[in-house]
Amino acid sequence: xxxxxxxxxxxxxxxLPVRVVESDDSxxxxxxxRVVLETTNTLSVEVRESPEAxxxxxxxxxxxxxxxxxxxxxxxxxxxxxTDEAAGDEKSLGTTSELADTQxxxxxxxxxxxxxxxxxxxxxGSRLLSRPARRTETTGxxxxx
Amino acid sequence: MTVAEERIERxxxxxxxxxSDGEDDRAREYVRLARRIxxxxxxxxxxxxxxxxxxxxxxxxxxxxxxxxxxxRGHVVITCDCGHQKRYPYDR
Numbered sequence: 001x002x003x004x005x006x007x008x009x010x011x012x013x014x015x016l017p018v019r020v021v022e023s024d025d026s027x028x029x030x031x032x033x034r035v036v037l038e039t040t041n042t043l044s045v046e047v048r049e050s051p052e053a054x055x056x057x058x059x060x061x062x063x064x065x066x067x068x069x070x071x072x073x074x075x076x077x078x079x080x081x082x083t084d085e086a087a088g089d090e091k092s093l094g095t096t097s098e099l100a101d102t103q104x105x106x107x108x109x110x111x112x113x114x115x116x117x118x119x120x121x122x123x124x125g126s127r128l129l130s131r132p133a134r135r136t137e138t139t140g141x142x143x144x145x
Numbered sequence: 146m147t148v149a150e151e152r153i154e155r156x157x158x159x160x161x162x163x164x165s166d167g168e169d170d171r172a173r174e175y176v177r178l179a180r181r182i183x184x185x186x187x188x189x190x191x192x193x194x195x196x197x198x199x200x201x202x203x204x205x206x207x208x209x210x211x212x213x214x215x216x217x218r219g220h221v222v223i224t225c226d227c228g229h230q231k232r233y234p235y236d237r
Contacts, residue, residue: 001148012152015159133181
């Protein structure tokens with residue numbers, strides 16, 4: 001079960017490149033960076049800021065500044081970029097529209113395949129509202145009972 | 146390979162990368178999450194993971210940086226900066 005657009009909501013989000021597409025707070029829209037921490041209700045995104053962009057940061061000494069922004073899951077829409085061999089396989093199978101047609105039950109996630117084997121998956125934040133470890137488990141009773 | 150096993154592998158890599166960047170607390174969170182996933186899915190952790198994490202403070206151990214590795218007769222002793230010691234055997 002590799003990290004594919006279908007398994008993304010059950011898979012590890014830490015470390016993935018992410019962009020906040022929509023948010024109730026307009027100042028958080030358009031943030032892009034890397035997920036560094038996940039909690040039940042929030043994702044912490046590490047945003048890279050080049051020293052030219054942050055003139056108010058007096059501690060800029062030529063290196064890029066990193067800022068961690070906490071984004072609530074509810075009321076936000078995230079776009080994750082998946083780069084692995086599974087995304088590349090799907091890209092070789094067909095175009096974007098064909099892929100979207102052949103995936104049933106794709107109501108909250110839609111895939112947008114770009115070049116270089118990168119798949120962009122848009123997920124509504126309310127779909128991710130769960131404890132990080134609980135998301136992987138299949139719903140219902142425990143499988144060993 | 147299930148999603149849970151893959152998440153543990155990914156978290157192991159993330160913890161190692163975070164520890165080498167000096168983000169010790171972030172690495173700790175990744176180690177804790179990987180342990181939690183393993184116990185909820187009844188999986189055993191991979192051996193490199195158990196060898197390079199501290200059982201007491203969940204730190205990702207980097208020998209020479211935040212861990213001391215000493216050889217005793219028949220076993221290795223890894224001492225974390227928190228003082229906790231972990232031992233495992235070796236074949237001569």
